[in-house]
Amino acid sequence: MSPPARLVGDGVENPANAEALAEAARMFAVPCGFRDSRGLAAHLPDLSTVTTAALLGGADPLIAVDNTPGAESVYRAGPLRGRASIVVGNERRGIRPDVLRAAARTVQIPMPGRGVNTLNVATAAAVALYYLLDAHGRRQARAPRPESHRPTLLLAAPRDHVEAGSSLRSAAAFGWQTVMADDREKVWFGTPRPIRAEARAAARSHRNPLRVVPAGDAWSSRAGSRVIVCAPDVDGPPLHHAKLTGSSTVLVIPDGDGWEPPPDAEFARVTVPGEPGRYRLVTGIVLAETARQLGTRTVTARRPPRRGLSYSSMLGHTALPNTDLVHPWELTAY
Numbered sequence: 590m591s592p593p594a595r596l597v598g599d600g601v602e603n604p605a606n607a608e609a610l611a612e613a614a615r616m617f618a619v620p621c622g623f624r625d626s627r628g629l630a631a632h633l634p635d636l637s638t639v640t641t642a643a644l645l646g647g648a649d650p651l652i653a654v655d656n657t658p659g660a661e662s663v664y665r666a667g668p669l670r671g672r673a674s675i676v677v678g679n680e681r682r683g684i685r686p687d688v689l690r691a692a693a694r695t696v697q698i699p700m701p702g703r704g705v706n707t708l709n710v711a712t713a714a715a716v717a718l719y720y721l722l723d724a725h726g727r728r729q730a731r732a733p734r735p736e737s738h739r740p741t742l743l744l745a746a747p748r749d750h751v752e753a754g755s756s757l758r759s760a761a762a763f764g765w766q767t768v769m770a771d772d773r774e775k776v777w778f779g780t781p782r783p784i785r786a787e788a789r790a791a792a793r794s795h796r797n798p799l800r801v802v803p804a805g806d807a808w809s810s811r812a813g814s815r816v817i818v819c820a821p822d823v824d825g826p827p828l829h830h831a832k833l834t835g836s837s838t839v840l841v842i843p844d845g846d847g848w849e850p851p852p853d854a855e856f857a858r859v860t861v862p863g864e865p866g867r868y869r870l871v872t873g874i875v876l877a878e879t880a881r882q883l884g885t886r887t888v889t890a891r892r893p894p895r896r897g898l899s900y901s902s903m904l905g906h907t908a909l910p911n912t913d914l915v916h917p918w919e920l921t922a923y
């Protein structure tokens with residue numbers, strides 16, 4: 590059977606992102622090619638390339654995945670009927686205009702976050718493939734007042750600094766303002782972060798930082814909350830059938846099997862037709878699905894919490910020691 594799609598990276602320039610993109614394609618058992626306008630092949634000799642003529646003149650319709658004005662929501666776009674070339678773009682400039690003009694459809698992943706409005710390119714590809722190729726029988730999205738149902742997020746034992754950083758970028762872009770991290774592999778706290786020169790001016794604004802709280806300080810106070818562990822290798826309903834929302838829910842995304850879930854934990858499985866992908870791809874899919882279930886924010890006057898503080902609002906209000914403030918300009922480096 591021929592694959593239902595192919596993934597194309599248009600002008601991707603970072604070789605590490607190109608490798609992550611190829612892994613996103615393997616997760617969904619589809620081929621991956623690159624229109625290499627940025628010299629990627631010099632770093633990756635086995636790179637599979639696509640010419641402009643083959644990309645624009647091929648038989649498969651093009652689906653551009655980018656956050657351009659007017660693009661339709663990926664949550665409503667799939668699953669696709671028939672084969673397509675699914676295109677993602679350059680880390681800074683996005684998809685080139687010739688592809689945007691030729692595309693049969695342009696889809697975006699809605700970004701409710703304040704300050705970070707794009708995902709890492711490979712993460713975006715994994716999220717798009719999840720909704721365009723699969724995720725049948727999804728739970729109904731909820732409205733109104735989605736913010737009062739946002740679960741607490743725990744990134745459990747990430748094993749790599751860049752994967753943790755990309756996952757935090759996704760969390761901020763999908764609207765989390767506080768994230769707990771169990772950093773037992775010591776990949777985040779105290780580790781130097783890349784700093785991009787052009788971001789220094791933006792740093793002065795100090796707007797909308799993401800608060801990253803060490804789980805050790807906060808986890809002990811989770812009494813009464815529901816814990817749901819989302820991973821590719823757990824026994825449980827598919828992610829998009831499980832309820833991922835609720836103010837007293839703690840959403841845990843472990844990296845590998847080194848993290849022991851509590852005995853009362855529930856599980857949701859990240860099902861993909863191919864190989865399990867790296868951490869940023871899994872966290873991207875889980876956070877996208879949680880954001881989809883939360884629904885779109887409607888603008889209403891802010892109401893005070895009805896009874897005491899939920900677990901997540903407790904995290905937001907307590908001056909927990911060792912909280913790391915990560916600024917949007919830093920997150921877009923991942």
Ligand SMILES: C[S@@+](CC[C@H](N)C(=O)[O-])C[C@H]1O[C@@H](n2cnc3c(N)ncnc32)[C@H](O)[C@@H]1O
Binds near residue numbers: 682697698700710
């Ligand atoms: C980091 S984005 C940069 C370009 C982007 N147009 C911008 O506003 O800066 C790199 C690529 O990742 C994909 N991407 C990232 N976030 C996305 C989103 N929210 N919706 C759709 N595609 C996204 C797109 O393919 C995009 O070309």
